[in-house]
Amino acid sequence: MTTLATRRQATPGGSTPSRPARRGASSVGRPGFAWALPATIFFALFALVPLAAVAVLSFTSWSGLGDPEFVGLENWKTLIADPVMLKSLWLSLLFIVLGVITQTPLSILLGVWAAGNQRNRAVLSAIYFIPLLLSSAAISVLWRALLDPNFGIPGQLPWLFGDGNLLGTQAGAIGVLIFVGMWQFTPFHTLIYQGAAKNIPAVLYQAASIDGAGMVRQFFSITLPQLRNTAITSIILMVVGGLTTFETVLILTNGGPGTDTTITAFYMYQTAFQSFDFGVGSAIALVLVVVATLISLVVVKVSGYDKMNSSLEGL
Template sequence: MTARRKDKNQKWALAFVIVNMVLFTLFFAWPGVLGVYYSFTDYTGISANFIGLENYVNLFQDKSFYKALGRTFLYTVLSVPLLYVFSLLISVLLVNKYTKGKSIAKIIFFFPWLISPIVAGVIFRWMFGESFGFINYALGLIGVDPVSWSSDGNMALMVVLFATIWGGTAFNMLIMMSALMNIPKSYYEAADIDGANGWQKFMNITLPSLKPTTFMVILLSVIHAMKEFAMVQSLTNGGPGTDNTFLVQYIYQTGFDQRNIGYASAVSMVLFVILLIFALVNMKVEERSKI
């Protein structure tokens, strides 16, 4: 009986593995192979002619590509540290035994994660609209001039950062809260005996203990930021003009609006290489930190 049950469990396990391999091949590996192939063609959705490295040559001479890449890097450099700091701060407060109302606070901070990025973009577009936005209306009530949230590129990017922090904090918060609760209490008890204050315990116990989680959170945040599309598309549509057109938006516009799928595939391959390099560097730094 035990042998039959074990054999049955092995068959089920094999079935699940096969299903996952099929899904991975259909929805990840095969589209990836097609993307690589299309990047060497002039594919427009109808026909594809092999043109070698022409797309890549044109890509690295394209000022619009560099502008989108630079804006994406700026957004990533600004959003990832802010997300990390806010997530860490909220996580520390929510696991602290002296914090009151933690259950309600968890719901409040977790709720934005349940909202679609498109809906989040629409919400912030309404809040920060120049002529109809709630924020400018509130500023007008106290005698402050309206702020050009959508017509100024830098202010529009700031609104995108606000929306990113509001919507992205919850996921990082959950990961960090789990890591914080797994730190042995004996570390803090020993620090209390030695007379350490709260800041000293945070810097010498909490942060070092969170190092593996920090690497993972930063890696996931960078990947998400570099691939940001839906929220920005609904919030600014890359505007004003093309000031806040990120790389994935540029790929979308080139591939679907201009129907230059081969060129868009080349841009996608560049983005893939950038993310792969960052992931490898991040993993290498993490390995060295364990030595």
């Protein structure tokens, strides 16, 4: 609408002044490679070059002392035979799936609600966003203290938590990590959904009301389909975030009990920076990059996100 209006207004001005204007525009140029240069340089410097260096390191044995020593495929053989590595990949996948399952419905509901005009909405929304303002380390330390089996919440609710050994069992530890992740990241995704829900044209709802559709019907037939692309964005962010979850694991469980919450990103840190085996650590990092890329590709392909179809259909 607006573009049409401007164009129409421009016509009466005559064709003469439009020529120099067009030349000016062409000398500024359409977005070309030069526009992407700063970002490309940064990406190359901080992502591609380190990636290449990590790839090289993965074929060496290096403890940080002396020079890296070339060992061929030794690190990769170690890794393939390492049960903890395989377990860590499964755990990472489990974390991603559980993260998406728990965070998505909650953030859609909260986001759609926060996009409305209810009373007290602004105040409550502001409160919901508080976890987003805290650092992961602070959040982990906070929950660690709250979940102390003797002096925290479990100690007060023995009928619910039993002996409170939440972090001492695999199911308990995973549950805690998923819960804390949900508490921490739901506000962020709520924010995304809120923005998207606000963008849904009100006419759609008005038309639906005339047709006799209730709130629930409107939510499933209008809101959800209109949020499709937003959901894909949000889910990809969750997947990448889940794969690189680190601080919460380090502080809350330290990968334990045993290796029961040692996800791949944490295992990489442990191998490289605690065991000083930078060779194997680099190999794990590469696996992580490959897995993350594959998952992103699959999500993009399956969802049709790559075709970039507008979801504002009918408009």
